[in-house]
Amino acid sequence: MATVSIKEVAARAGVSPGTVSNVLNRPAKVAPGTRERVRRAIHELGFVRHGSASTLRAGHSRTVGLSVIDIGNPFFTEIAAGVEEMASERGYAVILGNSAGSRTKEERNLRVLAEQRVRGVLITPSDQDLARLDRLRERGISVVLVDHPGHRPDQCAVAVDDVAGGRAAVAHLLAGGARHVAYVTGPLTIRQCAERRQGALAALEAAGLDPDRLEIVETAAMTARAGERAAGDLLRDGLPEAIFCANDLLALGVLRTLLQAGVRVPDDVALMGYDDIDFAAASAVSLSSMRQPTHQLGRTATELLLDECDNPGTHAHQHIMFQAELVARESTR
């Protein structure tokens, strides 16, 4: 209640409000003695700057928005952690929006972000139609795409190379001696699933094998339960020598079902996941996987965004593509 303003600080330090503002924002402009006096007054009165007043007058805030598809998925959570870390280092606050896969919810979130006059928005787009992001940019809100290649030159984007990741995964399985490989995947309308498949095909071709021999098992969701069902299908129709799953949750489900059926992993079937979530290393047979630099993804995206905000003149838009890293564990040994 007893909210203390810059004026009271000024009065106590015997200066004008403008000088207090300078101490806060451009300390070098103020003589050392005065600066100290003001700082002491701030401390004694417990003054906290009113962010809204500052935003209103200065024309920009010290907040960024983060809109993700599913905050419950460890992949996005780690991105969020990276974003929060970098933003916090730079003195920015993060406003979180969870679109839960719903386009209308995403739009509502973007609207709230626009009202809050965030400096910029980090978004993992819920679909391929990015036109609504232009309306944000028209308002002077920078946008950085996360986990999306970002085909346009007028915006930054940060992603992981899913084609290369899929290729590396399947190449690893082939190097282990497998010739017949199955790909257990979520809906191929999901960009990540489709690109990892493309990589898998490339790996087969590079090894001089017929790409048509890649057996595709497409599931409705990317969950452990869906993986169990997919493994059931494979058991019925005849097992391949190796299975590549589009994410670790699918792989965990496959693994569980195979083990229960008495199939030995990796002796009978080699298995790879994707994402390298924490639990991949903790499963009964530890799971080989493709590690993505999620934390780094969040940090870098935030860095690009803040650079775009702070140096609008010199900022060059970038599309940064990270590489996934193969982590070999028992399931492919």
Next chain:
Amino acid sequence: MATVSIKEVAARAGVSPGTVSNVLNRPAKVAPGTRERVRRAIHELGFVRHGSASTLRAGHSRTVGLSVIDIGNPFFTEIAAGVEEMASERGYAVILGNSAGSRTKEERNLRVLAEQRVRGVLITPSDQDLARLDRLRERGISVVLVDHPGHRPDQCAVAVDDVAGGRAAVAHLLAGGARHVAYVTGPLTIRQCAERRQGALAALEAAGLDPDRLEIVETAAMTARAGERAAGDLLRDGLPEAIFCANDLLALGVLRTLLQAGVRVPDDVALMGYDDIDFAAASAVSLSSMRQPTHQLGRTATELLLDECDNPGTHAHQHIMFQAELVARESTR
């Protein structure tokens, strides 16, 4: 850039800015015809209210702060999802802070929240010293404790009964025929760990067993790796008939080590976790666990907070205690 203000809307609709404000905040006060005219103008101009100006003048914002200990832990992530959902329904934005277990980082986050003049703060406190929260309240910022019993009558709190949870878990193990039980736990300075242990002891007493027979294995962290080490100790010193772990990550580590050593679960040793994270059901032997209503925890805490903000007169502070639910799976069958 072309930021359109309430004045331009007013001009286009042929009314005063005050009327536009009324349409926005108290539509009932405006004649239907005028209201429609203003709404159309808003739509045509693409007007978006300037949240900061609104906050500045009205004296309160439409944002709440959320400070959690570890955004990477699924337990907190699910809470965050619940918070975001409820806040979004009520038109509030959520500002996220991750304290990462560091007290100084938590304080920095709270400071940022104070600057943003959030309406209230939801916090899973990083330690037991809650004095710093009083300073927020002095500023008129409501505080609700999350996953903390909240012993004080002047604030709301939402938690899950860890004593009862620990009791139920061990009672379940005893009902399965075990007499010698081990408790694998993180640091007992963590409130949750200590209270679950207390519940475990109560269950032993209730069954007429000597509480001293509860073998305590305390680890430095609550991770799968720590669980592996703890299981190693147990294998060396002699296995109990049942193991209760303070969380699922520990339990997954224990499970993995036991299976590798050829121990059959649950035939040789029964095993229980806590939290019922998604992966509990997906492990090689599916894991029995205590399910906590995390999503609900987040929703309820937010509801209490917004109630406190919106009805400061009639609001009664509450301490809500949820109960954990036993989920029996293969590991205790």
Next chain:
DNA sequence: CGGAGAAGGTAAAACGTTCTACTGGTGAGG
């Protein structure tokens, strides 16, 4: 017919900062 009260609206003063233009004062260069 007079007055009270409601309905629908307006004008203008806040809210707490930041920023621009300005004022003295001081020292260096010509």
Next chain:
DNA sequence: CCTCACCAGTAGAACGTTTTACCTTCTCCG
């Protein structure tokens, strides 16, 4: 001695809303 530049700081006008006090009309009722 004059000018110019610079330093340190000030006064006061913004920024875009909300809110208060106030002004007209109308309607209703005794």
